[in-house]
Amino acid sequence: MARRTKFRILGGIACLALLLAASLALRLHEERREAATKALVAVVVGNQQTNADFLNGIHMAVERVNEEGGLLGKTLIERTYPEPAGNRAQGELSTVRNAMDLAARIVGEPGLVAVIGHNSSDTAIPASSVYDEASVPFFATHATNTSLTRGSTHHVYGLLPNDQVATAFLARYALTGGMRNFVVLGDISEYGKESSDYFAAAVTSAGGSIAYKGLIEPSVREVSTLVLMLLDNNAFDMRSVDGIFVVGWPPESVGQFVKLARQVGILTPILGTDSIISADVARIAGPAMKDVVGISLFDPDSFDAEATAFTENYRQRFGAMPSNDAAVGYDSVRLIAAIVRRAGNFDQINFSNTARLMRYDRPFRGVTGQITFNTSGMIANATLYVVRHDGKAFKIASRYSYNDEMFADLTSTIRAATPSFRHKGIRE
Numbered sequence: 001m002a003r004r005t006k007f008r009i010l011g012g013i014a015c016l017a018l019l020l021a022a023s024l025a026l027r028l029h030e031e032r033r034e035a036a037t038k039a040l041v042a043v044v045v046g047n048q049q050t051n052a053d054f055l056n057g058i059h060m061a062v063e064r065v066n067e068e069g070g071l072l073g074k075t076l077i078e079r080t081y082p083e084p085a086g087n088r089a090q091g092e093l094s095t096v097r098n099a100m101d102l103a104a105r106i107v108g109e110p111g112l113v114a115v116i117g118h119n120s121s122d123t124a125i126p127a128s129s130v131y132d133e134a135s136v137p138f139f140a141t142h143a144t145n146t147s148l149t150r151g152s153t154h155h156v157y158g159l160l161p162n163d164q165v166a167t168a169f170l171a172r173y174a175l176t177g178g179m180r181n182f183v184v185l186g187d188i189s190e191y192g193k194e195s196s197d198y199f200a201a202a203v204t205s206a207g208g209s210i211a212y213k214g215l216i217e218p219s220v221r222e223v224s225t226l227v228l229m230l231l232d233n234n235a236f237d238m239r240s241v242d243g244i245f246v247v248g249w250p251p252e253s254v255g256q257f258v259k260l261a262r263q264v265g266i267l268t269p270i271l272g273t274d275s276i277i278s279a280d281v282a283r284i285a286g287p288a289m290k291d292v293v294g295i296s297l298f299d300p301d302s303f304d305a306e307a308t309a310f311t312e313n314y315r316q317r318f319g320a321m322p323s324n325d326a327a328v329g330y331d332s333v334r335l336i337a338a339i340v341r342r343a344g345n346f347d348q349i350n351f352s353n354t355a356r357l358m359r360y361d362r363p364f365r366g367v368t369g370q371i372t373f374n375t376s377g378m379i380a381n382a383t384l385y386v387v388r389h390d391g392k393a394f395k396i397a398s399r400y401s402y403n404d405e406m407f408a409d410l411t412s413t414i415r416a417a418t419p420s421f422r423h424k425g426i427r428e
Contacts, residue, residue: 043079045080057322057331062078083098099123115138117139121145124138125143128140144191144273161382161402166295169295170245170295172202181240183212212235230261244266270292272294290389290390297327304369335366359380380403386398
């Protein structure tokens, strides 16, 4: 009886193993079949609620690509991969390990064409090494650290001008408008540290001054304490400060900072790069957003036919104007489709060569304007807008053209957004 029971158990285990093997084989077969008919774009985001606009733009672009016939006969699909929560609290090594582990899992996905996203330089940079090693095109839509494309990578593309470029334009706008003395508040992230350093350098090299510069973690100190520090300290008098530069903090912390600063009477312009114009910052700060200044690649009031159609379609579909994040997400998918179609196949080497040659041969033009890359993978041509909130919405205050290391000021070609201080070169 015991032996019979033993054989039954062994038989059951064998059957279970066979069923499991069959299930895995079926799953592999389905994945391969899907890979044969579908092309995958992996989208890596930190928080889907925070990245709602970004994902909306991606959804719209995927739909449009498929309406146009897909990618070389394949249906384009998107798949979202959340980054592990709590990266900042876990420390730098944990952040690097988690990012690389996630990237390693993604590159094994059947039918993968490209990867889009990663919410910060802290995760995008380590993940980029995995993508590049696997020859998978990676489009960084949020990372702006200069080291992203500084190495000898072949499959990494930065869709945003780096921290040095963005802060240089922001500093130029502020100084031209009469600001001279600044408080600089960053954090310990690569984005926060580098942007703080570059902004301070741009200001001081042009004759401005830094009243205070510090790397402060809102998660460690309450935002209310940071606001009160501006009013009660022995280092500077807030009345002598013309602008506050805030960078690297989570959107909710920036929103609270803006709201509390206005509540206690600090009406000084608060400056940041692209992250400060996040819809989540405005949602928390509300009307206190007046005189918040940031950087954007997208002009929702553009007369360009592509941008106008995107803005109208987005507004009708989601009941709101598209943000910079939505436009960048949309353009990233459209750009990938354009490169694959131009290359004529899904070969990664052809993809890389085509992406770089497009700078000189029929450049891609999206809703954010022309997008091309230099040999290192950094965006080579772009129009940047300094936007300023009027209490209701962000309005364009200045317009700059970026071409690798050459900066051009195009501010005189647009109207001012009724700034609180005069900006030379803007028509009234």
